[in-house]
Amino acid sequence: MxxxxxxxxxxxxxxxxxxxxxxxxxxxxxxxxxxxxxxxxxxxxxxxxxxxxxxxxxxxxxxxxxxxxxxxxxxxxxxxxxxxxxxxxGGYQDGYGYQDYRDYRPGEPGSVTGAIPGSGSVTRMPLDEQPMPGADDSYPQEASIEPDQQAIESLHPQKPIIAVTKKPQAEIAALQVFLDREGISPGVIDGHLGENVNKAIAAWQEMTGETLDPNNSEDIMQRLTYSGGLPIIDYTITAADAAGPYVAAIPEDYAHKAQLPAMSYTSVTEKLAEQFHMDENYLKALNPGVDFTIPGTIIKVVNPGQPKAGQVTRIVADKGRKQVFAYGADNQLIAAYPATIGSTDTPSPTGTHTVQRIALDPGYTYNPKINFKQGNNDQILQIPPGPNGPVGKVWIALSKPTYGIHGTPEPSKIGKTNSHGCVRLTNWDATELAKMVKTGAIVEFVE
Structure with missing residues (x-):
């Protein structure tokens, strides 16, 4: 037998x-x-x-x-x-179908000062997000999206971008994981096509001088094999994951935010999604029916890259492409990140500035006399640190007063909304950049 x-x-x-x-x-x-x-x-x-x-x-x-x-x-x-x-x-379990994570779908105005331990405080422009004209959170599971040719040609005209054709969600996620491991961030890894993917491909080609065919799944998978293995792996939920600390919810009102012990994650899934550079709903879709609060539970997660290393001496914030480029002393591209940069009403700075201060896990000071008044709050409020704080887990202050590069509590909106002047990155991208840059580094804003 x-x-x-x-x-x-x-x-x-x-x-x-x-x-x-x-x-x-x-x-x-x-x-x-x-x-x-x-x-x-x-x-x-x-x-x-x-x-x-x-x-x-x-x-x-x-x-x-x-x-x-x-x-x-x-x-x-x-x-x-x-x-x-x-x-x-990797195995499978009967009945676990292939799903679109969006089936699981269930603002922070203001000018602020960020409390920097040992560095005084920084005054910032307002931070609330505004949807960009034509922006839409919904997009098909399989789509053929043409790249922004104008942005591509100005970025690296010698290497035209090959448009990504219709691909299964798993293959798009694999492409996103590859780019993430290369230090060319596609933003949240969610298995969906979009401009963040196209921009990352263009930046990768600038960095390497090679041409990438995103439709060659065999090539992408072979590259993944030797840069960390399969794009989706098993992970065992730990007691620390389950314990938190977590808060029940993040209130909109700044007075209520100030009463929280910390601007912590609200759930295990939010914490794990950020840890593995994922969209939270994509994490849930990969693990249908799973109780994430039970230590020892084995789940499927994205297998992202390790933080990029290097010394960044120049940062370019490209408003048109909604992307941040980090260059070394040799003017070689080290990393690139999708970004939310300014808006028509409250534009980001122009010209050249420098990095003034860097803070990880910064606090947030609401001051209604600086730029705005939120709700009925007319007093200065101290909002505690945490990943769900208005500037996320990182604040990189610029020599231009009130402006900086920072994280965000809503990574899935990066590149899809406008900010009030500052430069927003995902928390993990902002952390990676902060650890590679030093005070005095040049920051250029280009159209």
Whole structure:
């Protein structure tokens, strides 16, 4: 009886062309074909079939034998594991369908001063977000989105961007993970196409001088294999994850914010989503029915990159592309981030400035006499630090009074809304930048 599964696998494989093989992301050749009920079968930009498990992991790509060229040993380490069965590649659970995370869908005005420990305080412009003209939170699960050609040509005209064609959510997430690991942030990783992805591809090509075909899933998966492994991995919820501290909700009124012990996360999922650079609803969609409050629970999460290292001497805040570029002393691009930069009513600065102070986990001082009055609050209020604070987890003060580069409590809105003059990044991108830049670094605002 033990020989039946092998023979059965071979008979299934015989239904496919004999001149093709199934190659796992790590280069191993599968010796079987997964049951159709166990996987989602899609096609990449070259028309090849891609086998995806129900967690969104790419298991294998069907490749013609004569075109398959395994990486040479001197180029990459040997692929681990040799032949691997389906459940060894991450497994699945019956009934876990492939879903659009948006099915789980259930402002902070003001001028502020940020309390900087040991550095006094900083005065800021108002921070409330405004939807950009034409901005829409909803976008299709699979879409063909043309890149902004004007932005692309001005950024790197020698390397035209290949438009991303219709792709499964898992493949788009894999592309986002690759860019994140390269230090070219796509913003929140959510498995959806958008301008943040297109801008990241253009920035990656500027940084490397190479051309990236985002529709070549085999190439993306091979790059991922040797930069940290599969884009979706298992994670065990720890006691610390479950314990928090958390707050029940973040109130809108600044007087109520000031009464909180900290501007903490409101849930385990919000905390984990930020930890793994994910959209919170995408995290929930990858783990349907899971109780995230139970330590020891194994969940699926994005496998993002480690923080980029280097010394940033010049920052360019590009208002037109809604993107921040970080350059080293040799004028080479080190990192790039999608950003929310100013608005028509309250524009960001122009010209060249410098970094004046840097604070991690800063407090926030509401002062109605500076720029605005929020609600009925006419007194100065001290809002405690925390990731859900008005400036998130980071404040990089500029020599231009009231302006800075900072984090945000709403990472999914980065690049999709306008700010009141300052430069917003996701908390993780702002933290990465803050650790690479020093006071005195140049900050240029360009149209």
């Amino acid at each position: 033990q020989g039946i599964p092998s023979a059965e696998a071979q008979s299934r494989y015989d239904r496919y062309p004999a001149d093709t093989i199934l190659v796992a992301p790590d280069g191993a050749i599968l010796d079987y074909v997964p049951d159709r009920g166990d996987v989602v079968i899609s096609r990449d930009g070259m028309g090849r079939r891609v086998f995806i498990d129900r967690y969104g992991n790419v298991l294998a790509t069907e490749i013609r034998q004569e075109t398959y060229r395994p990486a040479r040993a001197e180029e990459y380490p040997p692929a681990p594991g040799g032949y691997r069965r389906f459940r060894d590649l």
